Amino acid sequence: MNDTPGWASPGSAPSDGRSPEVPHPAAPADATPAKWSAEQPPPGDWSTPGQGDRSPGGPAAGQGGGHPGPYGGGPWGGPPPAARPGVIPLRPLGIGEILDGAVTTLRTHWRTVLAVTVTVAVFTQVASILIERFLMPSVPQVDPEATPEEALRQSLDSLQASLVSLGPTLLITMVGTLLTxxxxxxxxxxxxxxxxxxxxxxxxxxxPRLPHLLGLTVLLPVGVAVLFAVGMLPGILIGGVGGVLLAVLGALAALVVVVWLSIRFALAAPALVLERQGVLASLRRSARLVQGSWWRILGITLLTALLAFLVSMVVAVPFTVIAFVVDGEGFGDLLSGSPPEFGLLFLIITGIGSVIASSITYPITAGVNTLLYIDQRIRREALDLELARAAGLPGYGPEPGSAPVSGG
Incomplete structure (x- = not known):
């Protein structure tokens, strides 16, 4: 047993090798009691476990905080705490730690994070508003007195115009998502x-990774469209009521495949950026990392999407209500059943709400995705040791890529 101070907490086993359960021999009856000195050192500053510095990289995060237990253990005899140079402990993470790491990144590096998200969100919203307001044709109105055949044709024309106007918005959103x-x-x-x-x-x-990330961002939606086309094509070719049912079944089967592949390739983007992988190599890399953890990653992804949706609603709904109050023409169109045509003021107010919501949700979703990638590599490849060395923590060897110090 090492007698170095700090190895044992109060009440732990003595350094002479005796177990704490074995009583020590009683002192002789005629022994002279020890006399205390008049001057005593100040009392030790002991703290209860959990009250240490919990800031990223602080002592209680694995760099000397708390009270190491006997035999070099963690606080009060528990396992040694994981090193924590940054926003997460370097060990396999729970879902709460992943979400906390994403939020802590936003809070700690808010200047850089908001510079990214606000810039991209403002760009995408302004571009979407300008395209929707001045470049896209107006959506055809449906005549309430039209015959059923004419009403169906007008509805199809209105739907086609809405999809055409949605295309540039989706493209701009895709570019914004790529950058963030x-x-x-x-x-x-x-x-x-x-x-x-x-x-x-x-x-x-x-x-340098943007062209590859653009290829990945384009490839995934194209693959989704191809899967749905293949699933619905037999029903479309057959036609009739049976064809419609077959097309619906094909669409449901394609949806299941799309969800499975979406989770399987969920970690492709961080692998592409951080490992300098190509498009196809990043997809294969993600598939290997997700293997065996598909349901876990699905649950974390769905929970993150739900939280992002709730935050967006909390932020966007008040701005939408204000926009309807200020510009009520679109609301009147909704009540009449016609496609709404919103004014420029309405689009500006709702755009402000979207920018604020995106500035909050983008960092959380991107942070969770990146931390999931790191967590899977820690679980499968002991990445925590490499990260500890890269962070320069003592006891893990030199940082990767650094030149070794030679003796004189």
């Missing part, structure tokens, strides 16, 4: 090591 994913992945990966990164630094690291 690349930049925030870099920010989160640095925050795990306890390092700060500026917007310029994140851009320098993410910029």
């Amino acid at each position: 994913t690349a930049l925030l992945t870099v920010v989160v990966s640095r925050s795990v090591l306890g390092r700060t990164v500026t917007l310029a630094g994140a851009w320098r690291e993410a910029r």
